[in-house]
Amino acid sequence: MAEQDWKQQKRPFAAVSTLPLLWTLLFFLLPMGFVWFYSFGRNAGLTEIDIVGTLDNYKRATEWLYLGIFLKSLAVAALVTLICLIVGFPVAMAITFVSEKWRPWLLLGIMLPFWTNLLIRTYALMIVLGQQGYANQGLEALWSGASWLKTLIGLQPLSTWEPAPLLYNNFAVVLGLVYVHLPFMVLPLYSALDRLDKSLIEASLDLGAGHFRTLMKIIVPLAAPGIIAGVMITLIPALGAYLTPDLMGGTDSQMIANVIERQFKRANDWPFGAALSFLLIYAMFILIAMQGLRKKPGGDAR
């Protein structure tokens, strides 16, 4: 039905869609088009770029150095997505099955971080994780407590406390990305689980399936569209993450977006930066296309 509506009512459709379409064309597609042309260009002087149709930038971008960084970024993003899924699924389940009274508050708790600037959230996390941060202070208190307990029962005390390196390494990057992206995972999962017919779960339990089996055979398959949406919406921004690896990462944490940023700023090599950007965009297209392909055999997802 929905497909026919706009064909029958072209005028109203044109009235509402022209402006957004123009907007997209003018401020999204056109600038991206320039960047796309740049990616086939060559630096001619400090500010000039000759669009010569060369593929050299792509050749360089597919060298092992940059491919390796791409793959590493993909691995980090995949790990982040997996952790978000494992952590987010129970959270979404809890929000779904909690009483009506509590649900808005739990949803608010998930939404709240969205209202805070990403930079501020990242810095807040850095304050917690630092050498003198709250996490290390807490661990130190536990450590000295354990040490005191040992002396109490006549054992040697523990060695002196060394702050745990929680910040400026890959662990911090993954933690930071999970922290930032978790709401992206929880919200689609919640919307999928919310629509789920709860009598199916009751039926499964009545017919003798255990809780785990009901989860894996009934809830997860029915929530699959939400899981896929959550995975995409988490994986793609995590793949292009820039701020978190820059601020929380150590010497080993450079991701592809950091390399791209450097081309546009420090290296002043826009054609190469453009080529890298478009490889990243193509990679994301492939991810989205894979999701599209997966849907087709089942027909209408609904």
Place this chain on the structure above:
Amino acid sequence: MDLKTLLQAGGDRRSLLKGMGVAAIGLSFGGGLAGCSQEAGKKLANGEDGTLNLYNWDDYMGETTLADFKGAAGVDVKMDLFDNNDTLFAKFRAGNPGYDLIVPTNDFVERMVSADMLQKIDKAQIPNLKNIAPEFIDVDYDKGRQYSVPYTWLVLGIGYRKSKLASPPDSWKLLFDSDQYKGRIAVLSEAGDMFRLYAKYLGKSVNDITPADVKIIEALMIKQKPHIAKFHSDDGQDLLAKGEVDLVLEYNGDIAQLMAEDDDIAFAIPKEGSQLNSDNFCIPKGAKHPKNAHAFINFVLDAQHGKKVTETILYPTPNAAVKALMPDSYKNNPATYPPADQLAKCEYAKFNPDLQPLFEEAFTRVGAA
């Protein structure tokens, strides 16, 4: 210490972040560029309207300087902030976005001159140029000061926490080629600066690096990488202040500010020598208020007004008249004004368009290694 002194002491041109660190990234406060139209109509004696669009580093201006200038010349200064030269340059690539006065570092003065982005300074409009010490007038990066007027200078060195080190650092070796302070070190993420300082460590001039040296230095960097905690983007003094690291590669001005708050911090220039930098006022091509820009430069170069700037930002000043007015605690601070024999071994880096891509790619390899 009351809040005001704290605020003053916390001033810092290069760090992206102040306090908790939310001073935004090179973004403007006040949407400065709209100023032209608002003030239009009210013409000054010099024929320009009462506006000046200044693009400056964060916390790099006297507390009252802009208001004082408004009182003296009737010009509203709209100041936008940037956090590194690359941002500045990237903004000007597609033409002047509307600024009348900018503050690039010496190698970027060269770079912007060769990209034809700057206009010549009319020295007749800046009589206070006489206050600048002669050694800062005749400089290699701008022979005869045609395009730039010096504002501050800085030198890279090692900021460190005295109580955590066995002895004061005297060589780049501690940072670049040693595991003595494994995991307690932060160095700059600026590829060019890093390669040039490694060249110093290897006994070469910062302007004498060959592609073969880049290979050697890259290998050294990869070898040292496990011992480095962080490649910082010029917020090394924050890492040092918070105890994240004990040794940090930073500019003397940043460390001098921290020393004012923390007695346990000191600054050293390694015996191999280091790299000097200088920030300069420049007037970009396409500036709509060049006369106001000249007037502002002249105003800041004035001894009394310049003193107020230096009191706030605490950077070394090339302005002899300002320095003479400053208290001994500033003049005799060895971090702000390192001994002459140490400075003699330091050099300004020349802009080198051929090597920069090699530096960047090598540094990407170091990060990926």
